[in-house]
Amino acid sequence: MTLVHRCLALREIGVLYGMIDQCTVLVGKKTMPIEINDLGGGVTVVRLSGRIDIAGAREIDMPMNIIAGSKRNVVLDLSAVDFLASLGIRSIVVAAKSIASKRGICVMFGPTPDVRSVLEASAIDTVIPIHDGLDDAIRAVSPH
């Protein structure tokens, strides 16, 4: 690898990390169903969207791991999620457990009635609280 190539590769990695940290993650022209916004004050809002089915869960797994490893006060915005089942729930629980192990906190916000019914049927809402309002959710995770 020449120096130029190495610089290009480093720049691409930098761009990728920048994207992961600030907004929609793009791979080629495809939009991934996860968007990460740091609000300041240590609070991060992670907006999931679309179908978090088998394919969707595979797409969010890695970004969710990165979030779980680097953020402590996390709101999962589910208001744009059309579908969520066991694999997506698993990804959320794994991340929330990791955040909790660092004495962080993770809450969910705004699921549709169908998504909410799945979260409640699997009792996930008893460990990752669901808030109806984004402001409430942000307050719940904000460091005091």
Place this chain on the structure above:
Amino acid sequence: MTGLTDPASEIRERLMLQPGGEDLEAVFPWFEAIAARLGLPPRAAFRIQVVLEEAATNAVMHGFDPGVAGEVAVDITGTPKRLVVVLRDTGRAFNPLLEAPPPPVLKPIEDAMVGGLGVKLMRSLCSELTYRRAGGTNELTMGFDVTAMAAA
């Protein structure tokens, strides 16, 4: 429920999956086409897909020892009011309804198990859920009262 032999059944569809999960994503477009054909209400279709994901993932990802060949068949029969999904796999004998771990106690989150929630989820969404082992095959039958699901 006698969906498999029910002469009133309006559909009879089968999807074959391979152990390992590489073709698992085919489940959703396949089911969505069926749901559209039957005109299933969105809420019922949503809930059936939740159960399908759980059951198919379990069978395909966890039902077989690594490298062991086998097959998983998903059959759907029924009408717009009542659907029966039968999942058959030639994997290890396993009754998910008896042998799955009991629903975990979830508080606090540090102790929460990952997984083990599927049977609880499936029981809450199916109107019938039965298992039998027959001729070296696991057979999980999931019945859905579509009319009741759409109203819930």
